[in-house]
Amino acid sequence: MLLEPDQPSSEISATQLAYNKLRELILTGELAPGDKLKIDGLRSRLELGASPIREALSLLTSDQLVVRQDQRGFRAAETSRENFQEILTLRCELEGMALRQSVQNLTEAWTEDLVLAHHRMTRAEGRSTAEFELRHKAFHMALIGNCQSPLLLGFCSQLYDLNIRYRYLAGRASGYEGRKIGDEHKCILEATLAGDFEAANGHLMSHYETTGAFILSYAT
Amino acid sequence: MLLEPDQPSSEISATQLAYNKLRELILTGELAPGDKLKIDGLRSRLELGASPIREALSLLTSDQLVVRQDQRGFRAAETSRENFQEILTLRCELEGMALRQSVQNLTEAWTEDLVLAHHRMTRAEGRSTAEFELRHKAFHMALIGNCQSPLLLGFCSQLYDLNIRYRYLAGRASGYEGRKIGDEHKCILEATLAGDFEAANGHLMSHYETTGAFILSYAT
DNA sequence: ATGTCCAATAAAATCGATTTTTTTCTAGCT
DNA sequence: AGCTAGAAAAAAATCGATTTTATTGGACAT
Numbered sequence: 001m002l003l004e005p006d007q008p009s010s011e012i013s014a015t016q017l018a019y020n021k022l023r024e025l026i027l028t029g030e031l032a033p034g035d036k037l038k039i040d041g042l043r044s045r046l047e048l049g050a051s052p053i054r055e056a057l058s059l060l061t062s063d064q065l066v067v068r069q070d071q072r073g074f075r076a077a078e079t080s081r082e083n084f085q086e087i088l089t090l091r092c093e094l095e096g097m098a099l100r101q102s103v104q105n106l107t108e109a110w111t112e113d114l115v116l117a118h119h120r121m122t123r124a125e126g127r128s129t130a131e132f133e134l135r136h137k138a139f140h141m142a143l144i145g146n147c148q149s150p151l152l153l154g155f156c157s158q159l160y161d162l163n164i165r166y167r168y169l170a171g172r173a174s175g176y177e178g179r180k181i182g183d184e185h186k187c188i189l190e191a192t193l194a195g196d197f198e199a200a201n202g203h204l205m206s207h208y209e210t211t212g213a214f215i216l217s218y219a220t
Numbered sequence: 221m222l223l224e225p226d227q228p229s230s231e232i233s234a235t236q237l238a239y240n241k242l243r244e245l246i247l248t249g250e251l252a253p254g255d256k257l258k259i260d261g262l263r264s265r266l267e268l269g270a271s272p273i274r275e276a277l278s279l280l281t282s283d284q285l286v287v288r289q290d291q292r293g294f295r296a297a298e299t300s301r302e303n304f305q306e307i308l309t310l311r312c313e314l315e316g317m318a319l320r321q322s323v324q325n326l327t328e329a330w331t332e333d334l335v336l337a338h339h340r341m342t343r344a345e346g347r348s349t350a351e352f353e354l355r356h357k358a359f360h361m362a363l364i365g366n367c368q369s370p371l372l373l374g375f376c377s378q379l380y381d382l383n384i385r386y387r388y389l390a391g392r393a394s395g396y397e398g399r400k401i402g403d404e405h406k407c408i409l410e411a412t413l414a415g416d417f418e419a420a421n422g423h424l425m426s427h428y429e430t431t432g433a434f435i436l437s438y439a440t
Numbered sequence: 441a442t443g444t445c446c447a448a449t450a451a452a453a454t455c456g457a458t459t460t461t462t463t464t465c466t467a468g469c470t
Numbered sequence: 471a472g473c474t475a476g477a478a479a480a481a482a483a484t485c486g487a488t489t490t491t492a493t494t495g496g497a498c499a500t
Contacts, residue, residue: 071491090369464477468476
């Protein structure tokens, strides 16, 4: 018989590790927009060789979180009011599209995924920001996860990340103060479970627009 | 005085070179769907070191042209009928969206871009496939290039590439035989220049649907 | 003073070699 | 025969060092 030797949480490649860490640093603003990302600096900061770091930076470039300059290295992508608007608008359009398709294909299995994702998010509300943000994204992805288009989901995931970066940059918790965020999610969930696309989409869009307006009011 | 010493066409990084070549090889099917992409093999084939090749493969992974497997290397992405359908559908939706916005913002400068792109495409008709495909993509990107959303353009560009790969795989020229492709483009162009989104979109969509049907009829 | 050229420094990009991991092959066992 | 374990081979992933490219600072000439 073959026993699994209790994999010691390694198993993950240095490239993946670098990607995860750098992504986190940029999303949270610890690496600020426009910052030069020197290979040597990151090498000592992450205690990794140049190769996995360069690979990770290449991946982040495709995610629009990093910009590569000819032979002059990498920087964290700049931010701007226009860029934020663009992300917000496009996100609404693509997620609306994906939500419509998801609701059209409504199944019992997906219903269960949704309920579960929502439950996990509410349970994570008290915990760390990182934990909640993870569950929050999972919930939003679950809402559109039944759309039968992996490519569209990938685009939405990317836009979600670009958007959340602005929320971090505007200061922690911003966008959520003074709102019953739990209620908003509940409305979206219930309309979706009921198969009512128009209602669900309305709630979802106003959820985004409200958060967006908050963030814009904070921006330079 | 400072003379430009007639840059000897280098200036391009090994990574970019690897990216361009590999992308071409995969799009044209010279590297077939599912093919194992061994670093050593590519190293000798492209006469480059491992680092730029790995970086290029990472970028192509984000493009969905390559798939990375844990610590088991890279392969050319698989193809399937469903995947093609997904690409086609999503492309129609996103390009429709982008075309609408482009037409709404119609300007004299953009009009000129369009006419120019169309002219270059028609002039390239007799020349090499590579030359024509370049101009063909440029024309289609120009049609939606006035939409004021770089992110959306990026998505469309990616979908265009994924789509054209299927056209190559179905065999050269497929999708175009027995059609007056020039006329189709002309219809799209003229409706767009006239600011008639509905007409332009109709022509564009049927252009894609027709090509799509051709390709599907060839697929396994 | 201002601008240009050149040397010195710093950083990016790339390569070759080493280390890990996966895959393949073979011998031994039931 | 079929299966498992372990050795050998192959490939991926990573590292350290080298090469190339960009940036900085200073001397010289206008």
